[in-house]
Amino acid sequence: MSDKTVSAEMVRRVLAGASLCVPVLVVIISWWVWRDSLPAELASHWSGAGPADDVMAVGALLTLNLGMTGVPAVAGVAISFWPGISARARRGAYFFLGVFGGMGAATWLISAGLTMQVGDPYEVVLGAWVIVSFVAAGYGIIPFLIAPRSRLEATDVERRIEFAPSAIGAWSQTIRGNMFLWVAIGLIVLGSVIYGPAVVAGRASDQIFGIAVMTVAIVLVASFVRLRVTADWRGLRVVSAIFRIPLKRIRLDAIDAVEAAELRPTEWGGWGYRIMPGRSAVILRKGPGLIVTTRNEKQFAISLDDPETPAALLATLRDGNAGAPKMERGSKP
Amino acid sequence: MLFVVDASSSVSLAEQIAVQVRSGVVSGDLRPGDRLPPARDLAKSLRVNMHTVLRAYAELRNDEVIEMRQGRGAFVRKDAGAGLIHVTELAAQLMHEARKLGLTQSDILRLIQRGGMA
Numbered sequence: 001m002s003d004k005t006v007s008a009e010m011v012r013r014v015l016a017g018a019s020l021c022v023p024v025l026v027v028i029i030s031w032w033v034w035r036d037s038l039p040a041e042l043a044s045h046w047s048g049a050g051p052a053d054d055v056m057a058v059g060a061l062l063t064l065n066l067g068m069t070g071v072p073a074v075a076g077v078a079i080s081f082w083p084g085i086s087a088r089a090r091r092g093a094y095f096f097l098g099v100f101g102g103m104g105a106a107t108w109l110i111s112a113g114l115t116m117q118v119g120d121p122y123e124v125v126l127g128a129w130v131i132v133s134f135v136a137a138g139y140g141i142i143p144f145l146i147a148p149r150s151r152l153e154a155t156d157v158e159r160r161i162e163f164a165p166s167a168i169g170a171w172s173q174t175i176r177g178n179m180f181l182w183v184a185i186g187l188i189v190l191g192s193v194i195y196g197p198a199v200v201a202g203r204a205s206d207q208i209f210g211i212a213v214m215t216v217a218i219v220l221v222a223s224f225v226r227l228r229v230t231a232d233w234r235g236l237r238v239v240s241a242i243f244r245i246p247l248k249r250i251r252l253d254a255i256d257a258v259e260a261a262e263l264r265p266t267e268w269g270g271w272g273y274r275i276m277p278g279r280s281a282v283i284l285r286k287g288p289g290l291i292v293t294t295r296n297e298k299q300f301a302i303s304l305d306d307p308e309t310p311a312a313l314l315a316t317l318r319d320g321n322a323g324a325p326k327m328e329r330g331s332k333p
Numbered sequence: 334m335l336f337v338v339d340a341s342s343s344v345s346l347a348e349q350i351a352v353q354v355r356s357g358v359v360s361g362d363l364r365p366g367d368r369l370p371p372a373r374d375l376a377k378s379l380r381v382n383m384h385t386v387l388r389a390y391a392e393l394r395n396d397e398v399i400e401m402r403q404g405r406g407a408f409v410r411k412d413a414g415a416g417l418i419h420v421t422e423l424a425a426q427l428m429h430e431a432r433k434l435g436l437t438q439s440d441i442l443r444l445i446q447r448g449g450m451a
Binding site for chain 1: 334335336337338339340341362367368370374375377378379380
């Protein structure tokens with residue numbers, strides 16, 4: 001990993017930790033702004049959407065919410081700098097700390113804001129404001145997205161393939177995704193059960209939207225049943241061998257690193273075609289696969305029987321060592 | 334599988350492609366029923382004319398290594414490996430016998446070349 005990448009990751013970690021300080025700052029600032037308007041006691045507990053059934057002194061509730069928001073802030077900053085934590089664990093921690101922090105700030109704002117408005121804390125009705133506290137729990141997603149994603153380290157140094165200066169290489173393999181076949185069959189069966197009776201009864205037009213969605217879903221899934229993966233002077237391409245639909249294309253000049261690695265579905269969000277922030281993958285099984293990291297720090301992984309050869313070829317081609325013989329007449333790039 | 338063609342080689346580009354498919358079948362990289370890349374795609378990947386790849390595929394079909402299915406592409410024949418594997422076994426046997434006689438690799442190659450001329 002280059003120094004530039006390391007420093008960029010550190011900045012993102014610091015920003016993620018700093019974002020966890022926002023809830024505690026919201027509590028402190030709102031208390032400072034409202035301190036003269038707040039009654040001695042604030043509504044603190046509701047059994048439903050009706051009036052409050054318990055109250056707390058401002059100081060006690062403030063302390064409680066400062067704890068709920070302050071602990072995640074301190075912990076978030078600490079884990080930003082704590083060495084030896086994996087990026088995945090760090091992101092998970094940021095998420096849960098953000099959930100607590102967001103809920104802590106929302107609880108304080110709802111209790112203090114509504115009591116200040118109503119006056120009598122026992123008269124404060126929670127109503128739809130309960131939704132706000134749930135929405136605020138989603139604050140965890142912010143530090144999660146800011147934090148750097150886990151980068152799988154290369155299993156070994158990038159290999160190269162020796163070529164004669166006038167030679168050119170290309171690698172191609174058709175892979176089968178039996179899992180997609182079963183899912184496609186399942187969707188066909190499901191579609192037949194749901195929409196079959198309407199079609200038989202001549203009422204297909206009533207269900208046209210559902211039938212269209214199901215058809216598109218089946219075609220999409222079926223396009224992954226047979227995939228043709230090609231590595232050549234243009235880069236890496238994954239094409240549906242059945243429908244000839246391009247599913248993934250990474251230009252050679254966009255490739256930063258390429259490696260053969262052991263792919264674990266748990267690290268890529270499961271089996272199938274996975275899309276995550278900054279990462280995507282076609283995971284057919286636990287086992288060998290190719291991981292391509294692009295210059296804009298995105299990663300793509302695909303399960304392959306023999307990922308070493310395309311990895312070495314792409315690394316060789318990227319470095320311009322594979323030769324680029326004069327094209328024959330009639331061939332186009 | 335990996336295809337490599339060298340424009341400066343004395344062997345034709347089509348023959349180079351055909352040899353690599355045969356080697357792939359013998360080594361097990363290509364298994365019976367495996368689909369070869371479409372000629373148009375392979376030609377683009379190797380920056381050669383599509384007819385060069387089609388010539389290679391036609392040669393492999395004539396040698397009963399692959400079969401061409403209309404509209405579906407080229408597939409390695411179910412019985413493709415047998416003949417090639419037999420030749421590979423003979424070659425291994427030859428190497429074994431020659432080494433027992435103390436022949437060097439260049440001696441063996443010379444013998445093969447002489448046999449091929451005969």
